Amino acid sequence: xxxxxxxxxxxxxxxxxxxxxxxxxxxxxxxxxxxxxxxxxxxxxxxxxxxxxxxxxxxxxxxxxxxxxxxxxxxxxxxxxxxxxxxxxxxxxxxxxxxxxxxxxxxxxxxxxxxxxxxxxxxxxxxxxxxxxxxxxxxxxxxxxxxxxxxxxxxxxxxxxxxxxxxxxxxxxxxxxxxxxxxxxxxxxxxxxxxxxxxxxxxxxxxxxxxxxxxxxxxxxxxxxxxxxxxxxxxxxxxxxxxxxxxxxxxxxxxxxxxxxxxxxxxxxxxxxxxxxxxxxxxxxx
Amino acid sequence: xxxxxxxxxxxxxxxxxxxxxxxxxxxxxxxxxxxxxxxxxxxxxxxxxxxxxxxxxxxxxxxxxxxxxxxxxxxxxxxxxxxxxxxxxxxxxxxxxxxxxxxxxxxxxxxxxxxxxxxxxxxxxxxxxxxxxxxxxxxxxxxxxxxxxxxxxxxxxxxxxx
Numbered sequence: 001x002x003x004x005x006x007x008x009x010x011x012x013x014x015x016x017x018x019x020x021x022x023x024x025x026x027x028x029x030x031x032x033x034x035x036x037x038x039x040x041x042x043x044x045x046x047x048x049x050x051x052x053x054x055x056x057x058x059x060x061x062x063x064x065x066x067x068x069x070x071x072x073x074x075x076x077x078x079x080x081x082x083x084x085x086x087x088x089x090x091x092x093x094x095x096x097x098x099x100x101x102x103x104x105x106x107x108x109x110x111x112x113x114x115x116x117x118x119x120x121x122x123x124x125x126x127x128x129x130x131x132x133x134x135x136x137x138x139x140x141x142x143x144x145x146x147x148x149x150x151x152x153x154x155x156x157x158x159x160x161x162x163x164x165x166x167x168x169x170x171x172x173x174x175x176x177x178x179x180x181x182x183x184x185x186x187x188x189x190x191x192x193x194x195x196x197x198x199x200x201x202x203x204x205x206x207x208x209x210x211x212x213x214x215x216x217x218x219x220x221x222x223x224x225x226x227x228x229x230x231x232x233x234x235x236x237x238x239x240x241x242x243x244x245x246x247x248x249x250x251x252x253x254x255x256x257x258x259x260x261x262x263x264x265x266x267x268x269x270x271x272x273x274x275x276x277x278x279x280x281x282x283x284x285x286x
Numbered sequence: 287x288x289x290x291x292x293x294x295x296x297x298x299x300x301x302x303x304x305x306x307x308x309x310x311x312x313x314x315x316x317x318x319x320x321x322x323x324x325x326x327x328x329x330x331x332x333x334x335x336x337x338x339x340x341x342x343x344x345x346x347x348x349x350x351x352x353x354x355x356x357x358x359x360x361x362x363x364x365x366x367x368x369x370x371x372x373x374x375x376x377x378x379x380x381x382x383x384x385x386x387x388x389x390x391x392x393x394x395x396x397x398x399x400x401x402x403x404x405x406x407x408x409x410x411x412x413x414x415x416x417x418x419x420x421x422x423x424x425x426x427x428x429x430x431x432x433x434x435x436x437x438x439x440x441x442x443x444x445x446x447x448x
Contacts, residue, residue, distance in 0.1 A: 042419060047409040055408075112438055133404075133416050135440040173409030183420070184408065191420040202436070204404070204416040 002071065002269035004221070007084035007098055007214055008091055009272070015103050018084065019119045021077040022210055023126050030073055035131040035207045037253060038066070042204035047171040050243045052252050057166040057236060058245035059182050060223045061262040063216050065254060068268055070213060082269065085217035088193050089153040094143040104211055106143070113140035113199050120210060129200065129208050139209060142198030150196050155187040160226050165236045170244045177226055177233075181219065190219050221273075224265050235259050358393055362427045369437075371430040372397045373405075396430050401442040405429050417442075 010018070025031040041053035041062075053062045067083060074081045091098055099106045105118015115138070120127040122138035129137045144150075159180045167176040172184035183191030193215050194201050200208040207213070227233075239246045247260050266274065361374035373396040396403045396415070404416040405426055412422035417433040433442075 039416070043404050043406075043416060046406060132443055134437055134442055169409065171409050184410075184422075194420040202418055202420060204419045206419070 002075075002082045003272055004082050004217055004269055005084050005272045007086050007103075008096075010084055010103075012102065014084075017078050018074075018081050019103070021074045021081045023119065024077045025073055026127060032131045034066070034070055034073075035205050038207045039131065039133075039204040047169075047173065051171065052245055055172040055179075055182065055184060056244055057170055057178055058251055058259055059178060060220070061235075061245075061259040062251055064220050064223070064262045064265065065251065065257055067213060067216055067220060071269075083213050083217045085221050085271070086211065086214035087218055088150045088196075088215070089156055092150040098211070098214070099143065104214075105139075106141075108139075108141045108199060112136075113142050115139045115141055115199075129205075131205055131208065132200075133203055133205055140199030141201070141209065144196055145198055148192065148196055151187065151189045151192060156189060156222065158187060159189060160222065160229055163230050163233050165233055167236070170237065170241060181222060181226075189222075190215075220265070221271050224271065224274075227263070235263060359425050359427070362430075364427075366431050367434050368439075369434045370397075370399050371427070371434060373426045373430060394426050396426050398430060398433060398437070398442050401444060403430060403433055403442060 005014075022031070038053070045051040045054040045056065047055055052058050053066075071081075071083045074083070086098055094107050098104055099118075101117045103118065105115050105120055108115050115121050116123070120139050122128065127139055129139060159177065162177040162180060164176045166178040167174045172179065172182075175185065180186040181189050183189050194206055197209065197211060197215075200206055201212060201215075235247050237244060237246050239248065245251050245259060248258050250256060250258055265271075358375050359373070361372075363370075363372045365371075373394060376393050376395045394405060394407070396405045405413055406415070407413055407426075408422055410422075412424060413426050413429040414420070414422050415429045415433050417436050418429065421432070423429050423432055
């Protein structure tokens, strides 16, 4: 069974293998198909029209499936690799081991934001930004620029306390858990982290930065944590909602998976913190 | 290959019924309000600079703003930090979906040095662009200025590039 671990707990060997698998997906061209798909949804998901990947209830199941696809691609390169998650409430400075040269590399230089160290620096010639919105082909970051801090644990807890999954109008103007986690409203969790990282992470082609996956793995974990706190709160809406993916409607681009199929992450993986109850170790297959 | 590849063609995932701008009732659902200081993030650098730079260039072309159908922001045309930024309502004529064209995102088009910047209006009336996607600002002009700051002189890539 796939176990997703906190990035801070990875061994040097686990980091090496994760990075190597990323390099191989990039080399083969598969990596960039994920960037392309994400940006296409970023540009088409609209508050007043059909919305699937973002600013809508299906933000969470859509990204869960998107990450599953990506994790399976990594595992086709190295079966032992799983997606780590970045708990940005705990590892909240540019000095975190996440940003060390043996893992994701650090922030960008001041002149042009170019990341200069680590496995994804342009000079290493293994991480050229090809799916891009501007002329620059190197990974950029601006960690913490502008003094905007990452969300705190207390802010996360305030959002996890919300007991309604989502509410009309099911978009960036909604109240409820989903939109507060996504960040269009309230203390702002997910969106703020994209902005804190800067560079490509602040754009529609944010998956160009490998930290995208670690960020979204943590967002995904927060969804699981919310479910554990609110076992009686369902995914909403339950049906008949125009432009919005209801519980049993299929999601683009896969068209063969519904939010209902994705509510229980333990069908696909567990988290290193999933200590409780029935995460049956005898169902050990990915 | 991931099934996600199937979505890479822009046409097939574009909503088939993009409407004309954001309806008034949607825009008014949540009144704009302060957002916990987020404005001081990626676009922070733009704010002090625009006060000095913008007025010198902005006046003439923007003098005759055209309003579209009574809603949405006015047109603008200025040079900001050495880049020409323009914006105008896209008008009511487009019917979305199949054309794959670049106009009509929220009924408003923004250009930087003649190349379109994909922008979008949020339900609360704020704006984002594909360059600063997660950090809403009050107007399409502010989104264009934030993009200029972020671009650091780099040209926009045409929207269809993949």
